[in-house]
Amino acid sequence: MKLTLNDLCFAYDRDRIIKNISCSFVSGSFYSILGPNGSGKTTLLDLISGFLKPDTGHIDIDQAPVLSLSKKEISKKIALVSQDHTINFPFSVKDVVMMGRHPYIPRFSHPSYNDVKQVEEMMQVCGIHHLHDRKINELSGGERQRCVFARALCQDTPILLLDEAFSNMDINHTLHMLQLVKQSVKEKNKIVISVFHDLNLASTWSDSLLMLKNGKISAFGNSQDVLTQETIKEVFDVASIVEFNIHVQAKQVYYPSI
Numbered sequence: 711m712k713l714t715l716n717d718l719c720f721a722y723d724r725d726r727i728i729k730n731i732s733c734s735f736v737s738g739s740f741y742s743i744l745g746p747n748g749s750g751k752t753t754l755l756d757l758i759s760g761f762l763k764p765d766t767g768h769i770d771i772d773q774a775p776v777l778s779l780s781k782k783e784i785s786k787k788i789a790l791v792s793q794d795h796t797i798n799f800p801f802s803v804k805d806v807v808m809m810g811r812h813p814y815i816p817r818f819s820h821p822s823y824n825d826v827k828q829v830e831e832m833m834q835v836c837g838i839h840h841l842h843d844r845k846i847n848e849l850s851g852g853e854r855q856r857c858v859f860a861r862a863l864c865q866d867t868p869i870l871l872l873d874e875a876f877s878n879m880d881i882n883h884t885l886h887m888l889q890l891v892k893q894s895v896k897e898k899n900k901i902v903i904s905v906f907h908d909l910n911l912a913s914t915w916s917d918s919l920l921m922l923k924n925g926k927i928s929a930f931g932n933s934q935d936v937l938t939q940e941t942i943k944e945v946f947d948v949a950s951i952v953e954f955n956i957h958v959q960a961k962q963v964y965y966p967s968i
């Protein structure tokens with residue numbers, strides 16, 4: 711599968727937020743999007759997911775425009791763990807995770823044995839099974855984030871978009887979820903695109919990095935090629951030291967304290 715962004719432009723009102731973005735993402739790869747606050751990362755994921763419509767340009771999945779697909783068809787292809795995962799209605803955890811199966815459940819039907827099995831398994835895998843009857847709006851931020859993650863994994867889509875999806879998780883859960891995602895990239899040949907603020911996690915886990923600045927691509931390519939002191943200075947205006955670390959087998963970034 712190939713996801714292609716063709717000359718995308720987008721503005722919420724007058725100011726253009728996404729400016730002529732063109733690039734492709736292919737199956738079996740983990741991509742990370744990095745960039746300063748307000749550079750357009752969430753907006754770009756919202757465009758890819760079909761939540762927002764580009765002003766000009768288009769997004770194709772294997773040459774079919776995403777916007778030519780119905781909402782249900784899109785939700786069988788793209789799952790999004792959004793930055794804002796507040797759910798105000800007191801759904802139970804297992805009901806929230808079951809929402810990931812909705813694209814596969816015919817109207818006026820009940821979930822199948824397979825749907826229920828997948829939800830049970832995903833709650834186990836994401837470490838939330840013990841919470842299954844709890845109300846989603848009464849959970850901690852990290853617990854809720856794991857539920858939303860489990861819902862997205864239950865959607866079983868070839869494309870998974872993660873918008874700072876680990877921001878409320880402790881390091882144990884972050885690493886566990888990253889292992890799960892990496893496994894699904896390699897074994898299920900998924901395209902994963904994740905927004906990160908932590909450059910070191912992005913470097914360790916992703917195959918490619920896309921650096922965004924002021925709504926434009928500053929750099930895009932193999933993680934270890936893109937992550938340099940020069941790109942970090944250019945994109946974030948921060949001085950850093952970038953070194954290959956044998957323990958993680960990837961480049962890591964250090965910030966001098968003076």
Ligand SMILES: Nc1ncnc2c1ncn2[C@@H]1O[C@H](COP(=O)(O)OP(=O)(O)OP(=O)(O)O)[C@@H](O)[C@H]1O
Pocket residue numbers: 722723727745746747748749750751752753754
């Ligand atoms: N609904 C909206 N209406 C108007 N402007 C918006 C809206 N959402 C975002 N913006 C603006 O668009 C710009 C890009 O926002 P976006 O959320 O895509 O940035 P981001 O790179 O994800 O930032 P962060 O790292 O802070 O999450 C920002 O200047 C923001 O203020």
